[in-house]
Amino acid sequence: MKLIRFQLPSAAPKPGVQRADGSRIDVSGFGEDYNEHFFGTDGPRRLAEWLTDHEENCPQISAEARLVAPCARPSKIVCVGMNYAAHAAETGAQPPTEPVIFMKATSAITGPYDPIVLPKDSTKTDWEVELAVVIGKRASYVTEEEAMDHVVGYVLHNDVSERAFQIERGGQWVKGKSADTFAPLGPWIATADEISDPHSLRLWLKVNDEKVQDSTTADFIFNLPQCISYISRFMTLLPGDVISTGTPSGVGLGMKPNRFLKAGDVVELGIDGLGTSRQEVKAYQKN
Structure with missing residues (x-):
């Protein structure tokens, strides 16, 4: 469904x-x-x-x-960073030895065709196509063998990121991940029975019709059972919570020279079985 x-x-x-x-x-x-x-x-x-x-x-x-967004606001969005081998390589990072996790504010959630609004003082806003998992059953200290029993479905996510806020301003990554409009979700949640193998899905992203990301979830460093089990050691996952599982190579931060979004750009992205979304980038305007 x-x-x-x-x-x-x-x-x-x-x-x-x-x-x-x-x-x-x-x-x-x-x-x-x-x-x-x-x-x-x-x-x-x-x-x-x-x-x-x-x-x-x-x-x-x-x-x-x-x-x-195809889910009413969840209690939390948990993200996994550096979870594709090629993405870690393009940023010059060593592949992590255990999952890198961070939070994204749920107030960032928007619909699949809503605009991305550049935050005030933004200079390095980036794109990230990601497979997101929707939790269907309370998960606390679950094993890897049990983990997939807690998944109700999957959804397309653009983990929009302001790299200057994320990397150059000290503290945690959440600052660069949580601006309003930085979590377009959808167009739909595909229930788990619709996705036969979430570890072999093609995902892609275009900026102004130029394909910049094109990979598959086979490049995961940590697979879904590993991620879900790991996160559940540190917090209880509630039904409706979203886990975003990382982005493949091709982000603006990894380009030489770096390339970031500007007002007027158009971002399009998609994942097998999860549809496509489209966001026009707009400048910040004080209300």
């Missing part, structure tokens, strides 16, 4: 489903948004059962609707 969320002008976001033929239906009649309660109570299965009796009565989603 492909879970989407949409919003009509002057209305609150609602849950929907994208069907196999590409059509989109409003499933707000089910009575739940895609949040911690939904994912933690076997929501996708319950929704699928509900649809067997109610799908024909679900309205089509209007063409004027905006797709928003």
Whole structure:
């Protein structure tokens, strides 16, 4: 199942489903948004059962609707850094001996086609296509063998990063990762049954129609069970939480000379089975 969320002008976001033929239906009649309660109570299965009796009565989603992030704001976004061998090499870093983890503020979440807004004083805003995992069951001290039982689905994520804030301003990476609009998610969450092998997915990203990232998740340094098990040693993962699993080579920081986003640029990205997204880059403007 492909879970989407949409919003009509002057209305609150609602849950929907994208069907196999590409059509989109409003499933707000089910009575739940895609949040911690939904994912933690076997929501996708319950929704699928509900649809067997109610799908024909679900309205089509209007063409004027905006797709928003396919999960209601989770309790946290946990990211894995330097998790592709070629990406570590391009930045001159030694491959990590255990997963590098950092947090990204959930206030950074936006929809798949919303703009990226350069933060005030930004000079080095970068792109990062990533496979993100959505947790479906509370996870604390889980083993690698148990880890995938806690995954409810997968979603496309652009882990937008301001490198000057991240690297040159001291402290933790979270400062360079958490500006508003720095976490475009979607267009949909593909439930786990839709992705046969998350370790062999092609992922790519273009800037102004130039392909700059093109790799597969086979280049992971730490696979998904390793990442989930490792993170669960240090914090409890709750249903709906998002784990972003790292980016492949081809980021602006790794280019010689470096290349970063500027107002007017267009970023497009995609992952097998998870659709594509597109963000136009805009300059910061004080409200």
